Amino acid sequence: MEGITRRTLLEGGAGIVLLAALGGGARALAGDAELLRPPGGQDDARFFGNCVRCNRCVGACPTRAIGYATVEDGVLNVRQPVMRFRIGWCDMCGGDPRCIAACPTGALAPFDPEADKIGIAVVDEGECELFGVSGHCSAPCVDACEWDALRINEQGRLVVDEERCNGCGACENVCVSGSYGGYAASGKRGVNIKPWKGGDGR
Template identity: 45%
Template sequence: MKRRNFLYGMGAGAAVIAFGGAVKVLDGEGVDHLRPPGGQDEERFKALCLRCDKCRTVCPEDCVSVASIEDGLLNARLPKLDFHQGKCTFCDQCIEACPTGALEAFDPQIDKIGIAQVDPERCIAYVSGSCDRCNVCEYEAIVFDEMKRPSVIEEKCNGCGACTEACTANVFLSFDGDRRRAIEVVRA
């Protein structure tokens, strides 16, 4: 093999690796945002959403926010849910406001935004045994064991975020700069 061919091959390999990194940056690979009700089919949602911000402006609970460039260039300005601001009451205002149909009909008894997960290392009930703030679930998806530690019944959880909104783990525990609370909703 000639030196020139070897260098061309190395350059081509580096370009392929750089392209893969660029795709990750553009698409925000590894970032799984929760979408407003009816936007759970991610590919369909991305294809139809105009980033018009109407779903955010009509949300009475202020739980709809927008993704930033850090979430990937292709995700920037797409609506996402932030349950640190409020919970989703499934009022359908975001679905009605969507001009393109990117948000489809959503039944909170059947459909799921995501599923709540408890982080025992952050949860005050696990650390000190003295918290039941997340006991606000209308769907009875949060249960407590004999030591009053919460767990989630996945079949009942639709990802409304009421438990995340109510969680005070970062208020009472030493704040480490991380926004995660002891109970967070993740994509199903």
């Protein structure tokens, strides 16, 4: 595996200096959307203070669930790693995430899949086919969840157990609503992973 280049370090350092110099204005340039970070990247202060955009975590992900932030995600987030569950999902690498092992700066903290969360699955009732949008769905999201965090209730609606869910993204990845070949092609899915900040901030 190649080492971090001088250019990568300079780019990362410049980004950190820019954040400090901009102060309150940095929030505007970072964008409004809260981004889903790889396992261990849920502490914004730690992540921004240490990530140098070397993207070793992207290359280390065996399921290709980690991608790059773009300008649409905010100028200051460009090239930082973010979860892209439309492409893959996080299998936690058997409890020892390779992305964390590959991170040379400590931007990704130790992560316990049994206690920590990348995010929380949230049902979009306007898109979920179980809420009467199309009248039928085989609920592949429930089958895909290895954490038993999803179930169909007595009314035939999708329900999320937030205590069990750790934001692996498998449900969003397989959701047929808004996906290629889906009935509406809206781009949205019936269940989506939202950032988790821990405790009362989730």
